[in-house]
Amino acid sequence: MRKVDPEKHAARRQAILDAARTCFARKGFHQTSTAEICAAVGMSPGNLFHYFPNKQEIIGAIVDQEGEETAAFFQTLGARDDLHAALLDFMDLVLELAADAEFSSLALEIAAEAGRDPAIAMRVGRNDRELRSALQGLLAEAAARGQADATLDMADAATWVAALIDGIFSRVAVDGEFKPKNQHATMRVLLGRFLRPQADASTVTAGA
Amino acid sequence: MRKVDPEKHAARRQAILDAARTCFARKGFHQTSTAEICAAVGMSPGNLFHYFPNKQEIIGAIVDQEGEETAAFFQTLGARDDLHAALLDFMDLVLELAADAEFSSLALEIAAEAGRDPAIAMRVGRNDRELRSALQGLLAEAAARGQADATLDMADAATWVAALIDGIFSRVAVDGEFKPKNQHATMRVLLGRFLRPQADASTVTAGA
């Protein structure tokens, strides 16, 4: 009896997060009432607060969960032989996620909320740091293997890959003609040219 | 004497937009009360509605104004000799705007709102279409002059430049370590490699 409870609790908690994700994506965080989430889960309006102390914590938990998912995914990438290819495959996945309007909206929503609530900013920042650090590690190792341009500053390169990921999610919201499915090739050209070892390394020094 | 009235009206309207911009950037659109905006302008709480029929129209007007500013700026770019350089200069400007936290937050906020309110989405979409079309025109002309890789699909290329711009604004919100000022060089490397005429054109077909 006592053993089932924690499982049930976790399942219920997850159900809340899933419902909230959908609601937040559709209407935005502050446009969604806790009552709406409760209705979506099939829960009484007060009961939600047995699982989360307040609304902000729901977003916080969603952010944390996304961070965990990304990290888990990245762990599978390191084992690959061609890390450049691994990165491009990861970006393919991003494009696939972006094709899910809910996911894109949510990503934007979270970024926007990070701009306001410092507590969320901290959690989002942690995820982002981990993502960039993973990207940087991947790129550094790729460079070591001759699969990436070793002359790049890998922290900066990772930052711009991350910017590109953010940009993809923005596109979905902002550009009705943007179909992630059709953009895999151009994405590969863009990142390929940016990251591959350069025949003429002089271009690297073109900056400023 | 009679001429002053419309001017006053326009000035007051603009003051509202400016105050709203700041408020929205700081707290988000739906977190900002119309009363706060009024207080920021130094206006009684009801008076704002002599200038805008409702809150959504304030955001709408801000969006429209940003669109006009961008368009105006782009008109100056076409006259340049080196269009590739012109584009990079434009991106420098974007990085400078992004360094203004208010501007970045607002950009994100608008994108997020576009994901919810179709009326805003339409106005944002129009701006975005114009930006991409201007970018595409610039790139096409650059290619014709041998300043850009003519093998690229220019619509797609413009789309990814736009994604990068969006991404830059997201970075500011999401990545505390991101300092736009320090990223001009890497941005130039990234875009340079993507857009320049390629020595080895075969890389273009690397897709899928």
Add this chain to the structure above:
Amino acid sequence: MRKVDPEKHAARRQAILDAARTCFARKGFHQTSTAEICAAVGMSPGNLFHYFPNKQEIIGAIVDQEGEETAAFFQTLGARDDLHAALLDFMDLVLELAADAEFSSLALEIAAEAGRDPAIAMRVGRNDRELRSALQGLLAEAAARGQADATLDMADAATWVAALIDGIFSRVAVDGEFKPKNQHATMRVLLGRFLRPQADASTVTAGA
């Protein structure tokens, strides 16, 4: 120059009253904003207050005007030979007015407002007293001429004729099937039986 002003003023005042009548009939007194009335007259929102000190006075003036119109009309009735017929003709007119939805709505609106605002109640009460007094006079004279049942209490009889008039206006609002045009005959039966000299006077004492 100075002579034209009072005429213009009166015309403008009347225009306001006419517009207000329409607005009040359509949306109700408290649902109509002064701005709406101004728009209907083609007048700036502040200007109305040069003609009426406040909104209540507009209703008050409408009430007074209706009273004057009724009184004027009644003066023409007294000259008739058959006063019973004169009364029925008056009721025909009431039915015709009731066919005008605006007039009916307004009548109801005024009655309702009298139930709330004592100042309006006083003005409405004065009109009503005059109407009942005119009716009573008419009935008394009719009785004297053998055209009405002399055994009736003419004050009470007048009161019930007035109630019937009120009731007609209510019908229009409340009963979608009520078409005043079709009710002239039944009205005449009803009032005829009530007011005519009775063959069998014993029925009069049937009460209580």
Add this chain to the structure above:
Amino acid sequence: MRKVDPEKHAARRQAILDAARTCFARKGFHQTSTAEICAAVGMSPGNLFHYFPNKQEIIGAIVDQEGEETAAFFQTLGARDDLHAALLDFMDLVLELAADAEFSSLALEIAAEAGRDPAIAMRVGRNDRELRSALQGLLAEAAARGQADATLDMADAATWVAALIDGIFSRVAVDGEFKPKNQHATMRVLLGRFLRPQADASTVTAGA
């Protein structure tokens, strides 16, 4: 124990309706704020909206309730032997209700609101149709029993009885001297003469 909840809910709902009735009668529907009603019930300002989705629904519910009460009362009338007397007794009741200033005001208020809000008009219209249909049924049966004038169009007759009822409530608002208690006798004369089987049927054809 579980059964108490719905009862409590219904009781609270009824308390709101009762308070609202009083407030609406005193100040009019649109002059009464929801906060006032809440205060009258002893309820926090937001709590009312757990019981009614909006203010209009409160009026709607009051209208429906009045309809039910009238219908319930009418069911008791049909069993009577003398239906003419039954009708007059019903009218006595109307006069007694009219003596309650709150009831009269409310009746007027509802009629006025029906002139504006179609949703209310529909509900009021339904009640009115039922009342007239009940009256018509009563009159038809009375005629069949020789207790009413069979030559009357019973639908029209019912309509005019209804008009008289409306008129009574208007009187209270409009005529300060009108005391329903003193008008039972005259009402009985009026309706008696209108509805009773006529000695001289020729009067019926007096119309137009």
Add this chain to the structure above:
DNA sequence: TATGAATGAGAATTCATTCAT
């Protein structure tokens, strides 16, 4: 007179959260 900007007190909801059951 006429204009329309300005005021500021409300209005009806809404909503996160609490709490008795």
Add this chain to the structure above:
DNA sequence: GATGAATGAATTCTCATTCAT
């Protein structure tokens, strides 16, 4: 844990009225 009634502050928007021009 679960329910849903209750709270009360906050929100957007309205409106009669004033007043400088």
